[in-house]
Amino acid sequence: MKIDIAPRLAPAPATTVAPLLEVEDLAVRYASGGSVRRVVDGVSFSIAPGEVLALVGESGSGKTTTAQAVLGLLPANGAIERGAIRLDGAGISRWPEKRLTALRGARISLIPQDPTTSLNPVRTIGAQIAEILEIHGERDRSLIRERVLDLLSRVGLEPAEMRAGQYPHQLSGGMRQRVLIAIAVALRPGLIVADEPTSALDVTVQRRILDLIDELRREDGTSVLLVTHDLGVATDRADRVVVLRNGAVQEAGPVRQVLAAPRSAYTRQLLQDAPSLATPRARPPVSGATGIALKVETLVQEYPVPGERGRLFRAVDDVGFEVRAGTTHALVGESGSGKTTTARCIAGFLRPTAGRVLVGETDVACLSGEPLRQFRRQVQLVFQNPFASLDPRQTIAGIVEEPLRNFEPIPKAERERQVRAIIERVGLPDSVLTRPPAALSGGQRQRVAIARALVLRPRVVVLDEAVSALDVTVQARILELLDELQQDLGLTYVFVSHDLAVVRLIADTVSVMRDGRVVESGATEQVFQAPESNYARELIAAIPGMTDEARKAAE
Missing domain, CATH: 3.40.50.300 (P-loop containing nucleotide triphosphate hydrolases)
Known part of the structure; x- marks a missing residue:
């Protein structure tokens, strides 16, 4: 990766001054x-x-x-x-x-x-x-x-x-x-x-x-x-x-x-x-992936306002976008922008007030009961915090095997084989299978969370701030893993993040959200190089480590 080396620097203090x-x-x-x-x-x-x-x-x-x-x-x-x-x-x-x-x-x-x-x-x-x-x-x-x-x-x-x-x-x-x-x-x-x-x-x-x-x-x-x-x-x-x-x-x-x-x-x-100092590389198309994997249409999600009878708060307001199979679509915005609520609607954890979420030909918003439970095989969610998203009482083998026990009526030996295979696929040794989550590092735990999400072979993976809690080198390895898995398995990602530097590295397309609405959407490089909305320009200009030229272009 090329490193930008033109930081904005305050004038250096005189070297003759005694140290404080x-x-x-x-x-x-x-x-x-x-x-x-x-x-x-x-x-x-x-x-x-x-x-x-x-x-x-x-x-x-x-x-x-x-x-x-x-x-x-x-x-x-x-x-x-x-x-x-x-x-x-x-x-x-x-x-x-x-x-x-x-x-x-x-x-x-x-x-x-x-x-x-x-x-x-x-x-x-x-x-x-x-x-x-x-x-x-x-x-x-x-x-x-x-x-x-x-x-x-x-x-x-x-x-x-x-x-x-x-x-x-x-x-x-x-x-x-x-x-x-x-x-x-x-x-x-x-x-x-x-x-x-x-x-x-x-x-x-x-x-x-x-x-x-x-x-x-x-x-x-x-x-x-x-x-x-x-x-x-x-x-x-x-x-x-x-x-x-x-x-x-x-x-x-x-x-x-x-x-x-x-x-x-x-x-x-x-x-x-460091994502903010790296130049995005070209992303080759995923072989064998065609068509639209996910379509969100006029999505609305409202919540009652506590203590104010009859009043509703609209957290998501008329949101729509499409994600082609084998690509990554990012939802970006500040806290309260509606991006996580949108992600939870996609994963079937919230029933939208209005609108449609289509995974293939299935409208998630219309599902309930057993059909909804079975649908969750198609869309899996990887959470932000690898320290809180894994059951501390289970071994790693038990954590990864649990979705198979819930969905797959297959013999124990075959479940164990699939668990070992997916653990190896995410770059972890067999020895972690007998350990509890507490014995693993943050990066290893997030690899376990990804393995758990992939063991059911889903069509779409929703990653909700999935690398924001990790150190920069661990984050880089997880991003490389996600890219490799996408290329090999034809996965479609919805990547939720407030970190635009990371989004620029991993996403093919992006929707910029503010106050529950999409204010800008398009190919990632197009949005970053020539943002049309004032809000997108403000977000991009705020990325730390940008060169003066890149910051001025965004502004």
Whole structure:
């Protein structure tokens, strides 16, 4: 794959400025069950005032542990073995908790990953922002109130008076993340640690949040330690990058330099696998696949509004598209766009309010009872989260065999043969069959979920955010597997995703959805190269890691 290497970069800070943060030869261990495991080993880097440094790596690389060590927030079973952490030249790695508490918020602060679990559900937004001011000694209630409203306005949560009185559940994910940013910048710290601050957000919301962090950084001269698995985000937002693997530094340097000439094989693999940095390749037609496999016509799905008798919410509104056999059609859009509801109608899990879903000549909307149960052999669904979609009490063999037990009256020996065959087909060894899901990695679990979906030889497979929970290299391997299976088995895919970079790599055609309606539809490259709707242009321009030329073309 060709790698684009023209990121938008902030001006690099002067090299003569003394570092704000220095991490030198850091090693961190965890103790568990009588054993000790070193998870960070010899990590060193520095951050200058006003600079953004990205820590990049997959799950288990040590990037979050490194950030926790900097903050003095290692879990109880974690400890620094050796090395130094200096903030403003002062060694802080051995400071007692009381002294670190005074430091956090005032000089160094955190923007955590998940706004849903990071905010107290029973306290108002205003009270939670006020708390950071109170912890650091402010007692004047009127000044606290004034500062809270100022912070809410500063992060774009207007009207500030109303937002201050709301609870977290009354805000969207992006709005909750803005609250966390308000808390992080409340005392104008010198360093912000942003730990995957946008990984759970839609692409346009992600861009707005990252723009906000950049804006606040420029205004206050704040440094940022950006922890991310997304090289596209690092490309767009960081001055320098440190690539971690298995707790050790694989590569470090200016972003442009690392992208243009990566020295380590691991960094080269990360760049090759990053969907936002890759150039889509030509997709050969699937041999033997002809005709329309799926047709959705004037689909409508309504739900009653809780607490408002007689009022209906239209989640899907007059949606229609066709998918040719052996091709991949993507449904893209932000949360609440109606794409998952559409997918569930296709799979027969929802009965549409109106419209038709035709798989071959069968109208799914007209089925019920046993015909509907038998229909589900033709359309299978692969869910987003491989950690939650597999029964933890079963072995892998039992999980994959279960559809055969439900649908196929065949001898046990033949079921076992088919299970072994499909497990081998998705690239897993026979040895996984006796294991529970907990013994497998995320990528292995998703391969099991795909095997379970394919064991009945369906015509259509619906993949609902099926790679969004995976690291970039694991994601790339799963996408390669899906492509290979499609070529070999003539499968038709409906690929539901908010990640347009992935969609561009895997989909032949795409429908862009917003507020339950299709705002644009067509061949994927046509939509990406010349989007007709303002909304599609906004989505495409928000893809992290795009070159300036590609972004301008989309805009």
